[in-house]
Amino acid sequence: MHDPSGKIAARIAAIAVHLPETILDNETLSRDFPIWQADQIEVKLGIRERRIAGADETAGDLAVAAAEKLFASGAIERDQIDFLLVCTQTPDHAIPGVACIVQDRIGLSKRTGALDVALGCSGYVYCLSLAAGLIAAGAARRILLITTDTYSKIIHTGDRSVRPLFGDGATASLIEGDLETRSHIGPFVFGTDGSGARHLILEAGGTRLPRSEDTARLREDASGVVRSADTLSMNGPAILAFTNREVPSSFDALLAKAEWSRDGIDRVIAHQANKFVLDTLAKKLGIPAALLPHRFAETGNTVSSTIPIALAALHEEGSLKRGEKIVLLGFGVGLSWAGAALTW
Structure with missing residues (x-):
């Protein structure tokens, strides 16, 4: 057809x-x-x-x-x-x-x-x-x-x-x-909140703040975390709050756009950040934890690779079936998020 x-x-x-x-x-x-x-x-x-x-x-x-x-x-x-x-x-x-x-x-x-x-x-x-x-x-x-x-x-x-x-x-x-x-891919929904860019950032190294002796200087914050402006900085609580605030509404918007019901989806593959984030997200999405698989125990958070790594792992395990309705949810640095409806 x-x-x-x-x-x-x-x-x-x-x-x-x-x-x-x-x-x-x-x-x-x-x-x-x-x-x-x-x-x-x-x-x-x-x-x-x-x-x-x-x-x-x-x-x-x-x-x-x-x-x-x-x-x-x-x-x-x-x-x-x-x-x-x-x-x-x-x-x-x-x-x-x-x-x-x-x-x-x-x-x-x-x-x-x-x-x-x-x-x-x-x-x-x-x-x-x-x-x-x-x-x-x-x-x-x-x-x-x-x-x-x-x-x-x-x-x-x-x-x-x-x-x-x-x-x-x-x-x-x-x-x-x-x-x-x-088409097996789509529809899509997207979102951006650049006001939260500072919550996950590598400050130095671009034209805004070139690397220097000062940016390389190590600093220790009140919690004992050591980093410099030349290395990644993440505000974990702010990223978690953003995820819980924006991803559930994006999920609802995608289901409406795809004309899918919660009961009709077979799986939700979200950005594989870590167990705590995904367990919390499953509750916020109102779906059983079993619908949101974890495939990061031996890889950690691999940024843009987490979703395809999870898809590949599930396929190799033989658990993905032809015709499955899958929701993909990516979210994080930017702040940026996106969702896709995928028919396997």
Whole structure:
């Protein structure tokens, strides 16, 4: 059956995941921060370990490795890709964009479009909308969507507030156009509140505040957290309050737009921040906790990669069934959020 609009439909055809080799486990963190016990970290956050990029390993390197895994799976040949989207907030260089570098490194055609998207936790959903839009417009037919970040490189090792949360990783998703079915991706809802940008920020390193001896100076706050302006700063309570305030109404708006009922959805895959955030969110959304899976125990919060990592894990476990109605919810740095209706 053709899409009633006459447009080419879009679907997620395959997902590959790549994680760095180095593991940061809770035992190591408890040695670095005696105030934390290893079992307490897992109980509160639901995270046992995170993967950490090597000293010379960049987001671009992880992106290339994820793409090569996708090609090795047989899902697509590299010469069939006609557009590349790379979502990252830790690019190899300020200029040029990492998508252009990755295009060359993985041997895509010079006729391939390549674009960076500088979003974090909402990035996968935003990029799905871009991919679906390119396909619907006839601008592309087979899109390689890569998410990749190395947050460990912008976190101070003495910052016990964020170091236990984040891990590094990358995913490569194949988004294909299909003339034979209705669109499997969308509709979408979006939201932005830039007034909260300061709550999750890397202050130095851009043109607003170039790095200097002063920005590198370590500071310890009243709670004993150590960081500098050169490293990531997060106001956890403010981010949690934003999530609880904005995501439930966005969820309701998406269900209305998709004409789905709460009882009719099979699964909600939210940004895999940590156990505490997702347990709280399930209550705020008014859904059983079983509908909101957790797949971050061995990866931590991998920023824009958390949703595709969860999708890939569920698919490999065989728990995703054809035709399932899935809600995707991304939220975080920006402040930015987005939701998508997805039919598997």
